[in-house]
Amino acid sequence: MQRTRSVFKCPLFGDVCEMKENVLPTYEDVMKYYEWTRHQLKLQLETAKEPIFGEIADIVTSRVEKIWQTASIPTVTRTRIVQMLKAYHLKCKNLLKSIKRLSPDKLNSFQQSSKILFDISACKCKEFAQCICPKDKKVPKLEQPFLTDQRTTRVMVICGIDVTATKKLQKTLKRKHERENRQNTSTLADLNVSTSSATSSESEKQESSMIINVIEKKIKKSTLNFPTLSKICDRYGVSDRAAAAIASSVLFDIGSDVEIVILALGFIL
Numbered sequence: 001m002q003r004t005r006s007v008f009k010c011p012l013f014g015d016v017c018e019m020k021e022n023v024l025p026t027y028e029d030v031m032k033y034y035e036w037t038r039h040q041l042k043l044q045l046e047t048a049k050e051p052i053f054g055e056i057a058d059i060v061t062s063r064v065e066k067i068w069q070t071a072s073i074p075t076v077t078r079t080r081i082v083q084m085l086k087a088y089h090l091k092c093k094n095l096l097k098s099i100k101r102l103s104p105d106k107l108n109s110f111q112q113s114s115k116i117l118f119d120i121s122a123c124k125c126k127e128f129a130q131c132i133c134p135k136d137k138k139v140p141k142l143e144q145p146f147l148t149d150q151r152t153t154r155v156m157v158i159c160g161i162d163v164t165a166t167k168k169l170q171k172t173l174k175r176k177h178e179r180e181n182r183q184n185t186s187t188l189a190d191l192n193v194s195t196s197s198a199t200s201s202e203s204e205k206q207e208s209s210m211i212i213n214v215i216e217k218k219i220k221k222s223t224l225n226f227p228t229l230s231k232i233c234d235r236y237g238v239s240d241r242a243a244a245a246i247a248s249s250v251l252f253d254i255g256s257d258v259e260i261v262i263l264a265l266g267f268i269l
């Protein structure tokens, strides 16, 4: 059942809509989403009966909490958020009752005041440098400029990628690979065990087995011996470097793998 656009208009805030996910919502955003949710619930249930506050608040609160979580900023309790929502909802409801008698100036100033952040941050400190909130309530240093922005000028947006988390993840993966490399070098016999671990993803497995192949190749090749070449080079006073270069070019000409040859010669000379 398609309703007309006017049904979704709120006399206080205009068109009601979904909530943006890349900014922390203002009071206006929250109320528009509240109204949007109310309409959605009514449409779903196909009834003229009004959904109750608790039902709508539950959806709205979860959504607001999720956005703050994305921004990695600790929030007040859920109960407190519902209380904030209830208080503001009541304020709007009372205003709506007298909207016909409301002067344009008054309506305008109310609308302006609703454009401030629906601030559910656990830390209310304006100066983060002086924040003495408990550790779990502190705003992470990286997020402090963002929260300040959202409380004031509101020009920043939440990035799709969490830089800190990404860096941490990259470090962990690097360490994992280094550890695997060390294990692979020392125990070639156990190679298959470490690559088939249950936690490894398919691409990680592939990468690991590629590294293992290279190591295996190098170790096999480096055991190649060139005793005669060594002796001849010693006899004619050819340096290791020159010997490696000469041998490499010879083997290259006959179609062998130059890089490995240099490595092998360096190993035995």
Ligand SMILES: [Zn+2]
Pocket: 123, 124, 125, 131, 132, 133, 137, 138, 139
């Ligand atoms: Zn604080």
